[in-house]
Amino acid sequence: MSDYAHPEVLVSTEWVSQHAQDANVRVVEIDVDTKAYQEGHVPGAIAWAWNTQLCDTVRRDILSKEQFEKLMSASGVGNDTTLVLFGDNNNWFAAWALWQAKIYGHSDVRIMNGGRKKWLAEGREISLESPSVTPKAYKAADADLSLRAYLPQVQDAVQKKTAGLVDVRSPQEFSGEILAPAGLPETCQRGGHIPGASNIPWSKACNEDGTFKSFDDLKAIYANEGIDGTKPIIAYCRIGERSSHSWFALKYLLGYQNVVNYDGSWTEWGNLVGAPVQTGAARGANA
Amino acid sequence: MKAEEYSERKLEVEGWPVNLTSYRIGDVYHCHADNVSPGANIARTTGATREEAENKALERARHYLGNTRRHTV
Numbered sequence: 001m002s003d004y005a006h007p008e009v010l011v012s013t014e015w016v017s018q019h020a021q022d023a024n025v026r027v028v029e030i031d032v033d034t035k036a037y038q039e040g041h042v043p044g045a046i047a048w049a050w051n052t053q054l055c056d057t058v059r060r061d062i063l064s065k066e067q068f069e070k071l072m073s074a075s076g077v078g079n080d081t082t083l084v085l086f087g088d089n090n091n092w093f094a095a096w097a098l099w100q101a102k103i104y105g106h107s108d109v110r111i112m113n114g115g116r117k118k119w120l121a122e123g124r125e126i127s128l129e130s131p132s133v134t135p136k137a138y139k140a141a142d143a144d145l146s147l148r149a150y151l152p153q154v155q156d157a158v159q160k161k162t163a164g165l166v167d168v169r170s171p172q173e174f175s176g177e178i179l180a181p182a183g184l185p186e187t188c189q190r191g192g193h194i195p196g197a198s199n200i201p202w203s204k205a206c207n208e209d210g211t212f213k214s215f216d217d218l219k220a221i222y223a224n225e226g227i228d229g230t231k232p233i234i235a236y237c238r239i240g241e242r243s244s245h246s247w248f249a250l251k252y253l254l255g256y257q258n259v260v261n262y263d264g265s266w267t268e269w270g271n272l273v274g275a276p277v278q279t280g281a282a283r284g285a286n287a
Numbered sequence: 288m289k290a291e292e293y294s295e296r297k298l299e300v301e302g303w304p305v306n307l308t309s310y311r312i313g314d315v316y317h318c319h320a321d322n323v324s325p326g327a328n329i330a331r332t333t334g335a336t337r338e339e340a341e342n343k344a345l346e347r348a349r350h351y352l353g354n355t356r357r358h359t360v
Contacts, residue, residue: 033328033331035331036331039312039317039343040288089321089326089328090326092326120290121290121295123290123293124289125311126288127288127289149342170324175360177357177360178355178358179328179358182303182322182327182353183303183322183352184327186356201352203324203326232322247349280360
């Protein structure tokens with residue numbers, strides 16, 4: 001992991017096995033499938049539910065500063081706690097949680113490389129017990145919105161061609177053949193992609209065991225689609241969690257400075273009246 | 288306690304690639320079916336045997352994947 005621009009944001013499963021119960025470490029599992037934690041988890045880890053604890057449940061938004069502070073406090077996370085996040089699907093929602101933690105200025109937040117899949121596959125110890133947590137005082141920073149793209153910013157970038165848009169969904173979602181990942185409910189009115197976007201599915205960043213590919217491999221994957229860090233990058237997917245994963249790889253593993261996550265993503269763009277939409281396969285998809 | 292007999296295999300269900308993962312925790316076999324791209328879990332099941340857990344997961348996967356609409360582009 002030492003070749004990455006910021007290797008300190010990743011820890012190995014071995015590191016977690018040795019430090020999960022250290023006093024100043026809090027390990028949190030965040031799964032797409034919120035029932036996964038209950039079947040067995042990293043000893044000492046707590047769980048956050050992405051759909052109730054990592055978003056505003058009334059309006060569509062991430063946590064407010066106050067909601068984030070409450071979550072951290074209730075989770076026994078102080079401002080100096082080493083926060084280690086992991087989950088299923090190669091850390092989709094762990095990356096989403098890390099993105100929010102960075103927005104609110106948590107200084108030491110890391111991802112367990114390989115996530116839940118690697119922990120189980122390695123036959124590491126698991127527990128059925130939820131640890132008792134002593135709340136801690138927590139003060140979040142004001143939101144750093146340089147990490148997040150809102151719709152007007154994306155519209156402006158599309159019109160002026162000032163950013164590289166990275167659509168991290170599957171090729172079938174990108175083309176418009178399907179409106180949601182196979183087997184999941186359709187949540188938008190139109191299929192396709194934002195005009196000018198490149199299709200670099202999030203999974204290209206991962207090895208078979210769920211870990212991130214090497215710095216050189218990642219650099220080549222993105223550069224092959226013209227994403228090399230020389231201009232701002234906007235990552236998006238369907239609801240913003242897969243793009244958090246790609247955002248993490250681009251910003252912290254490759255070290256590109258200006259990378260934002262457009263969490264409105266296709267469920268916002270694909271429902272807009274009059275928004276420009278492109279359909280069809282990505283350049284070179286059939287090559 | 289550990290996940291034991293961990294196994295992954297890829298197969299096609301209703302025309303979609305599926306990754307089927309199963310393992311045993313204690314006396315219970317757990318299985319989940321993911322759509323390979325993007326990798327989202329579409330069925331999570333348990334059973335007394337691997338076969339039972341996998342068959343349940345595949346049955347649910349067939350239901351959900353069979354309802355996925357393909358649009359002409």
